[in-house]
Amino acid sequence: xxxxxxxxxxxxxxxxxxxxxxxxxxxxxxxxxxxxxxxxxxxxxxxxxxxxxxxxxxxxxxxxxxxxxxxxxxxxxxxxxxxxxxxxxxxxxxxxxxxxxxxxxxxxxxxxxxxxxxxxxxxxxxxxxxxxxxxxxxxxxxxxxxxxxxxxxxxxxxxxxxxxxxxxxxxxxxxxxxxxxxxxxxxxxxxxxxxxxxxxxxxxxxxxxxxxxxxxxxxxxxxxxxxxxxxxxxxxxxxxxxxxxxxxxxxxxxxxxxxxxxxxxxxxxxxxxxxxxxxxxxxxxxxxxxxxxxxxxxxxxxxxxxxxxxxxxxxxxxxxx
Amino acid sequence: xxxxxxxxxxxxxxxxxxxxxxxxxxxxxxxxxxxxxxxxxxxxxxxxxxxxxxxxxxxxxxxxxxxxxxxxxxxxxxxxxxxxxxxxxxxxxxxxxxxxxxxxxxxxxxxxxxxxxxxxxxxxxxxxxxxxxxxxxxxxxxxxxxxxxxxxxxxxxxxxxxxxxxxxxxxxxxxxxxxxxxxxxxxxxxxxxxxxxxxxxxxxxxxxxxxxxxxxxxxxxxxxxxxxxxxxxxxxxxxxxxxxxxxxxxxxxxxxxxxxxxxxxxxxxxxxxxxxxxxxxxxxxxxxxxxxxxxxxxxxxxxxxxxxxxxxxxxxxxxxx
Numbered sequence: 001x002x003x004x005x006x007x008x009x010x011x012x013x014x015x016x017x018x019x020x021x022x023x024x025x026x027x028x029x030x031x032x033x034x035x036x037x038x039x040x041x042x043x044x045x046x047x048x049x050x051x052x053x054x055x056x057x058x059x060x061x062x063x064x065x066x067x068x069x070x071x072x073x074x075x076x077x078x079x080x081x082x083x084x085x086x087x088x089x090x091x092x093x094x095x096x097x098x099x100x101x102x103x104x105x106x107x108x109x110x111x112x113x114x115x116x117x118x119x120x121x122x123x124x125x126x127x128x129x130x131x132x133x134x135x136x137x138x139x140x141x142x143x144x145x146x147x148x149x150x151x152x153x154x155x156x157x158x159x160x161x162x163x164x165x166x167x168x169x170x171x172x173x174x175x176x177x178x179x180x181x182x183x184x185x186x187x188x189x190x191x192x193x194x195x196x197x198x199x200x201x202x203x204x205x206x207x208x209x210x211x212x213x214x215x216x217x218x219x220x221x222x223x224x225x226x227x228x229x230x231x232x233x234x235x236x237x238x239x240x241x242x243x244x245x246x247x248x249x250x251x252x253x254x255x256x257x258x259x260x261x262x263x264x265x266x267x268x269x270x271x272x273x274x275x276x277x278x279x280x281x282x283x284x285x286x287x288x289x290x291x292x293x294x295x296x297x298x299x300x301x302x303x304x305x306x307x308x309x310x311x312x313x314x315x316x317x318x319x320x321x
Numbered sequence: 322x323x324x325x326x327x328x329x330x331x332x333x334x335x336x337x338x339x340x341x342x343x344x345x346x347x348x349x350x351x352x353x354x355x356x357x358x359x360x361x362x363x364x365x366x367x368x369x370x371x372x373x374x375x376x377x378x379x380x381x382x383x384x385x386x387x388x389x390x391x392x393x394x395x396x397x398x399x400x401x402x403x404x405x406x407x408x409x410x411x412x413x414x415x416x417x418x419x420x421x422x423x424x425x426x427x428x429x430x431x432x433x434x435x436x437x438x439x440x441x442x443x444x445x446x447x448x449x450x451x452x453x454x455x456x457x458x459x460x461x462x463x464x465x466x467x468x469x470x471x472x473x474x475x476x477x478x479x480x481x482x483x484x485x486x487x488x489x490x491x492x493x494x495x496x497x498x499x500x501x502x503x504x505x506x507x508x509x510x511x512x513x514x515x516x517x518x519x520x521x522x523x524x525x526x527x528x529x530x531x532x533x534x535x536x537x538x539x540x541x542x543x544x545x546x547x548x549x550x551x552x553x554x555x556x557x558x559x560x561x562x563x564x565x566x567x568x569x570x571x572x573x574x575x576x577x578x579x580x581x582x583x584x585x586x587x588x589x590x591x592x593x594x595x596x597x598x599x600x601x602x603x604x605x606x607x608x609x610x611x612x613x614x615x616x617x618x619x620x621x622x623x624x625x626x627x628x629x630x631x632x633x634x635x636x637x638x639x640x641x642x
Contacts (some may be wrong), residue, residue, distance in 0.1 A: 023428040031324040031350035106346040
């Protein structure tokens with residue numbers, strides 16, 4: 001949530017000369033995105049977001065992300081559309097950083113999603129999976145099950161200082177997930193980070209999806225499991241069955257879950273919760289002094305795991321035949 | 322340069338219901354303004370800036386600032402115009418803070434102003450002084466000559482750790498300024514902080530003035546002295562005579578300086594430089610750990626003071642008969 005790189009009017013004017021989007025009217029650094037520097041950009045041609053990729057983003061992944069957004073936007077999905085320069089290439093360089101201009105999307109992130117928001121998110125998620133089905137590039141999910149043990153080792157013995165018994169709980173989850181993690185489920189492009197911050201609404205209507213910088217190739221149902229975690233729980237770990245039911249029903253109104261996906265849902269939800277608990281835990285234990293970004297509480301996901309460990313069937317998440 | 326207060330979609334929607342500016346389409350926290358939290362706001366009626374006043378702003382001063390912006394905008398000055406709620410009052414409350422919505426102004430701040438920019442600024446500054454001449458409220462300048470000695474005492478003996486001999490130089494300036502500070506010059510509303518960040522251009526045309534939160538009642542020529550300091554020097558202390566000449570000529574094309582203002586210009590410039598050196602010095606010596614705001618270098622103004630101490634006449638700043 002910060003502007004890591006200052007961009008002067010002169011540097012930006014020179015950068016914009018590579019594009020056919022009119023002349024500069026205004027730009028403001030916006031406090032959005034943990035990883036990158038973002039500017040709201042207004043030109044004589046319209047409104048845009050200018051993103052400078054800071055060092056946490058692997059520049060080699062950028063063509064995947066940018067091509068994916070172009071592919072999805074071309075199929076009618078409401079997502080930021082990268083603008084190509086006059087040379088036909090979307091990826092540019094500004095102030096020594098990879099940089100891109102995308103279309104500005106109206107919409108507001110909801111802090112506390114309603115049942116209707118959850119249904120709309122389910123519909124949009126299935127639409128994303130469908131729109132991405134003929135995308136030609138792949139990118140491995142480097143935050144899937146194989147990464148969780150090394151992530152936990154990175155946290156080290158300090159884990160128990162965050163919550164007593166956390167190490168023992170995580171070791172138990174890791175053993176189960178390693179043993180039964182489902183393989184061969186229907187897969188394709190998933191968003192993999194569709195938290196409420198990354199979904200825009202205007203009134204009750206979903207107006208767009210943003211921030212594709214964790215997108216990868218993985219099981220569609222795992223994406224749904226991430227969204228169930230992110231949208232259908234209270235911070236104290238309570239699950240809202242009506243929200244889960246609406247999200248799954250919304251998803252299935254566009255793309256019906258197969259039997260193997262239904263069977264796998266509880267373990268996918270447990271894995272998704274562990275994945276976010278672990279990355280948050282590592283960030284929590286490694287806050288640099290004077291950090292601009294407030295780390296998120298890993299224990300919100302430790303509490304969700306209590307629910308997931310007890311869940312026996314997709315019905316527990318609101319799936320209905 | 323930070324968002325100090327998070328505003329939820331629910332809180333903002335409820336706040337906007339007090340206004341007649343349509344419904345919410347989007348809002349983004351923007352990294353602008355050292356003292357306040359600002360959001361870019363887009364509604365079905367247009368674009369706005371939403372400001373939440375944090376504790377460094379004295380809430381008792383807000384009616385002065387808001388009425389002033391309304392007064393100036395009504396006289397055609399390009400500045401943010403506070404939007405009144407349905408009850409006719411511009412000042413509201415959001416998330417426990419005084420809050421206001423103003424019109425969004427296009428334009429870009431120039432980091433390195435040209436001679437033409439300086440001329441345009443002079444024209445706009447005189448236009449501001451003229452437009453404010455029939456404004457009914459007053460506000461004392463609490464950062465004028467009487468405040469400088471207490472400010473310097475607040476810095477204390479640490480001043481010399483910032484630059485050797487700084488204490489001695491400041492004591493010399495204070496003695497001179499106290500003795501000869503001009504009284505009775507033509508006065509009225511001045512901006513008092515018209516640095517390049519607070520002036521917008523579109524191409525070479527000045528498109529607006531922002532950030533009136535240091536505005537007060539003081540000598541017009543002191544405002545010009547602040548601008549000469551802010552726009553016409555290099556950080557190393559070098560003065561650009563052509564920029565000063567253009568700014569003063571631009572100013573005089575709208576409002577001619579009187580003889581007493583011309584005579585006072587060198588001492589006003591010296592005082593203005595000391596004022597910014599001192600507030601920067603205090604901020605520099607009091608950076609809280611983990612601060613979000615990078616303090617500005619006080620020594621840029623210590624170096625300008627070398628020039629001002631040697632200046633004998635307004636001609637040295639580019640004034641021409």
